[in-house]
Structure formats: C-alpha cells, structure tokens
Amino acid sequence: MPFVDVTADEDKTRSMQIIPIKKSRELAKYAIDNKLTMQQMTEVWGKHAHQIKAGPGSCCLFSQEHIHGSGMPNTTGKTRISMDFRIAEGLYGDLLGRKMPAGYFHLIPDTEAEEERLAQLPPREKSFNNDKKNIFYVANNSAATFSIPVHLQRYMLYDYMNKKGLSCDYELFDLEDMLHCPTLWHLIEDRSANTVMYSIFALPEVETERNRLLETALRRGNIIHFVNEDLQLVNQDDLNTIKQYLEFSKYGRSRLPIGLPLSDTTKAFFNKWSTSLAEYQ
Numbered sequence: 001m002p003f004v005d006v007t008a009d010e011d012k013t014r015s016m017q018i019i020p021i022k023k024s025r026e027l028a029k030y031a032i033d034n035k036l037t038m039q040q041m042t043e044v045w046g047k048h049a050h051q052i053k054a055g056p057g058s059c060c061l062f063s064q065e066h067i068h069g070s071g072m073p074n075t076t077g078k079t080r081i082s083m084d085f086r087i088a089e090g091l092y093g094d095l096l097g098r099k100m101p102a103g104y105f106h107l108i109p110d111t112e113a114e115e116e117r118l119a120q121l122p123p124r125e126k127s128f129n130n131d132k133k134n135i136f137y138v139a140n141n142s143a144a145t146f147s148i149p150v151h152l153q154r155y156m157l158y159d160y161m162n163k164k165g166l167s168c169d170y171e172l173f174d175l176e177d178m179l180h181c182p183t184l185w186h187l188i189e190d191r192s193a194n195t196v197m198y199s200i201f202a203l204p205e206v207e208t209e210r211n212r213l214l215e216t217a218l219r220r221g222n223i224i225h226f227v228n229e230d231l232q233l234v235n236q237d238d239l240n241t242i243k244q245y246l247e248f249s250k251y252g253r254s255r256l257p258i259g260l261p262l263s264d265t266t267k268a269f270f271n272k273w274s275t276s277l278a279e280y281q
Contacts, residue, residue, distance in 0.1 A: 003081040005055035014080045017049035017071035018060070024067040046071060061087075094254035097261030102200060102229035102245040118237075127234045128166060130194070130223060136171035137187060137197040141179050143257035144201035153198040153227075160227040161196065168196065180204075188217045188224075199228040200242055201259075205252035214239055 006015035109115040138150040174183040204210045224233040
C-alpha cells in the first residue's frame with residue numbers, strides 16, 4: 001500500500017518490481033536447479049520484472065511466491081514510503097510456514113467494540129510484578145521446538161527479560177524424550193513462581209492436558225511468559241487469546257509442525273531423513 005505516487009515511468013527505480021506468479025515459479029525453480037548467484041538472479045529476473053504503478057488509496061495484492069522487491073538502486077533521489085500487510089485465511093492457519101501465528105503476526109479482534117475494549121486496558125507490565133520468582137523453562141519436547149537448540153531459546157528469554165525489566169532466578173528444563181513434560185508440570189502445579197518459556201508452541205500438544213496446565217497456572221496466580229509471541233498468561237482474557245492462537249494454528253493436530261513450510265524443500269528434507277533412518281535401522 002503506497003503512500004506516495006509511483007505511477008510515472010521515471011519512478012520505476014523507486015517503485016516495487018514484480019514478476020507474474022507463473023513466471024515467478026518458473027524462475028525460482030530455474031535459479032535453484034542451476035544454482036544461480038545473486039548477480040545472475042538479478043540479471044535473469046530483471047528481464048521479466050515490471051514496475052508497480054500505484055499511488056495513495058490503492059494497493060497491490062500478491063503472494064509470497066511472486067518474485068518482488070526493489071530490483072535495482074533507486075536513482076530518483078526520492079524515497080518510496082509504503083506499508084505492507086500480511087493477510088492469511090484461518091483455514092490455512094497451520095500451513096503458513098515460518099509465518100508463525102502470534103510470533104510473526106497477530107489475529108485482529110472480531111469486532112470494533114472488542115478492539116476498543118482491549119485498547120483501554122492498563123499497561124501490561126504493571127501486572128507482571130506479583131512478588132514471585134521468575135524461572136526459565138527450556139525444552140525440545142514439542143514438534144515446533146524439537147529443532148530449536150535450548151541455548152538459542154535461552155538467548156531469546158534473556159533478551160525478553162531485559163526488555164521487560166524483569167529478573168531471572170534460575171533455569172529448569174525437560175529431557176527431550178519426556179514428552180509428558182514433568183518439569184513444566186512441576187513449575188505450574190507445585191511451585192509458587194512465574195514461568196518464562198520460549199513459545200506457546202512449547203506447551204503440551206494434547207489439548208486437554210494443555211488447557212488443564214494453563215487453567216492451573218491462572219488459578220494459582222503463576223504468570224507464564226511466552227517469549228516468541230510476547231504473550232503473557234495473567235488473566236482470563238489472556239487465556240482466551242492463547243487458546244485462540246492455538247486453535248487457529250491447529251496446534252497438535254496439523255499435518256506439519258508449526259514453523260515448517262509446506263514446500264518441495266520440506267518434502268526433500270523429510271525424504272532424506274526417512275532414508276537415513278531406514279539405513280540406520
């Protein structure tokens with residue numbers, strides 16, 4: 001959605017360039033098959049790109065499969081100001097690849113009244129100070145976190161705590177083969193402490209167990225911080241929001257783990273892993 005007029009031919013280098021979807025798919029495959037360099041891709045793709053001629057009050061809708069971008073240095077001496085939106089249909093909430101719900105984008109309220117009500121709520125940070133210790137929890141016990149090293153999770157947790165002005169007392173973890181997450185349950189059921197964890201997608205994948213865990217934390221006044229999504233479980237509104245995101249993403253019942261793109265590359269990796277596993281056995 002452009003905020004400036006880039007309809008003139010001389011605006012070509014400051015407007016966005018785009019390639020039609022069919023040709024984009026052909027060129028992307030050609031670049032992969034022939035292992036093109038950046039310079040080669042710029043040269044080959046540039047021959048097929050055309051200028052988006054648009055201005056205030058108009059927008060261009062395209063998919064992530066369209067090859068698009070600036071394409072060339074801006075030689076006009078004027079910048080382009082525009083805003084990008086991502087639109088996703090709920091039907092595909094679990095098939096959005098690395099555009100992870102709540103982390104990459106947020107769901108909008110269903111009504112303007114609900115949006116206004118949420119906007120009037122007091123600052124969230126005030127509710128984080130409940131005089132309880134904050135304990136880090138890291139694990140690889142869900143399909144979405146299996147491949148995310150705990151030290152990378154830990155870096156994100158520390159960064160989050162610094163931004164929120166919170167302290168961390170110590171860290172606990174679950175062994176990766178213990179999918180029933182005994183340490184996480186211990187934190188929620190037995191400790192009077194807040195839990196700081198990587199993601200809502202590190203929660204148990206079985207919905208009944210997950211809901212029981214979240215409701216127990218809420219009832220006991222133990223805050224859960226979900227760092228990747230910048231979500232916190234403090235009140236009933238938070239619980240509803242978290243459940244909405246997990247339902248949208250079909251967490252625990254999707255064809256693919258959250259964060260994996262439904263692509264030929266994913267299929268190739270799965271095939272390679274399956275072959276390797278068969279040889280090992």
